[in-house]
Amino acid sequence: MEISASGRLVVRITAADVGKRVSVRQRLDLPDTGGEFTDTVGVLTSWDDHGLVITRRDGEAVRIAESTLVAGKVVPSAPARRRGPSASYAELARVAARGWRPLESERLGEWELRAAAGFTRRANSVLPLGDPGRPLDDALTAVREWYAERGLPAYVQVATGGDGTEELLGAELAARGWVREVSAELWVGALAPVADRAEGAGVVLARAADAGWLARYQRKGVGEVALRVLGSGASVWFASVPGEGEVPAAIGRCVVDGRWAGFAAVEVDPGARRRGLATEVMAALALRALDEGASAGWLQVEADNVGARALYGRLGFAVHHAYHHYRFAGSDAGVAGSAGVAGSAGVAGSAGDGG
Structure with a gap:
């Protein structure tokens, strides 16, 4: 002191x-x-x-x-460990959830019901980490009612390659008329090797997303709800590489939470690709995360985002587990499904941010 x-x-x-x-x-x-x-x-x-x-x-x-x-x-930053990250599914699922917070959430036993006016499935789905505190059919009825009250389709986020109970839940959902729609993967990697790639390409870091950053962001029509979700997390940073006009040539987002740094929305102007800008954005964000004491990184990407998967592989990331969104397709799905949920359009040649 x-x-x-x-x-x-x-x-x-x-x-x-x-x-x-x-x-x-x-x-x-x-x-x-x-x-x-x-x-x-x-x-x-x-x-x-x-x-x-x-x-x-x-x-x-x-x-x-x-x-x-x-x-x-x-005080000096805690030294970053240069070994690969190791974590359970539950730890990573909770860290990822804290880095992309909904506007509204409610507990159902050990399940978390999340809603954000339809902005991304991750912020508008149930995160079932444990026992809902009641029989499964009763819990799913409560889930459907909760989302119907908000004009949203009912989604449950289920993992494979997690702790084993998640796969069982997916089978139970499918047997009850829930349909698996979107699948993605959560990748992990050590931060230090990514930060070592920083070459000073003029990456600008800020605490908030400005108009230029939002103009480059893949999801169109970003409003107040999206801004609140994007800005949620323990310590959030937005990266930009200035372009020829007001819109950046490349952008990215990172949220630092304890030993973990989560990357998302890494996107590059199609006319500026193959110049290493996505790597520079990731490296600058990783360096900032190391300064704040993090040592490991995580990110989410869909299976068909070829460019992002190639980039992450080169940076030393690897798949930890997959996750899927199950939507209820039964008799009450029509009412709840009236509000579309923004999915994750893979970003060609860049790194998306999962579903």
């Missing part, structure tokens, strides 16, 4: 340090604490009139009132 020459604790961080790894001490503003203090170490992800938010290595976001700060300083 930072201590001045006179022995007093001092705060040596400001809002300008957002994105850096910090250590802070705060006074507990609770009754009967007797003047106790608590320390927090992590990435300073925001600082506004409501206080500051520090995201710890495990992904937990800690909100701290500025008035309770008694000391704080920027």
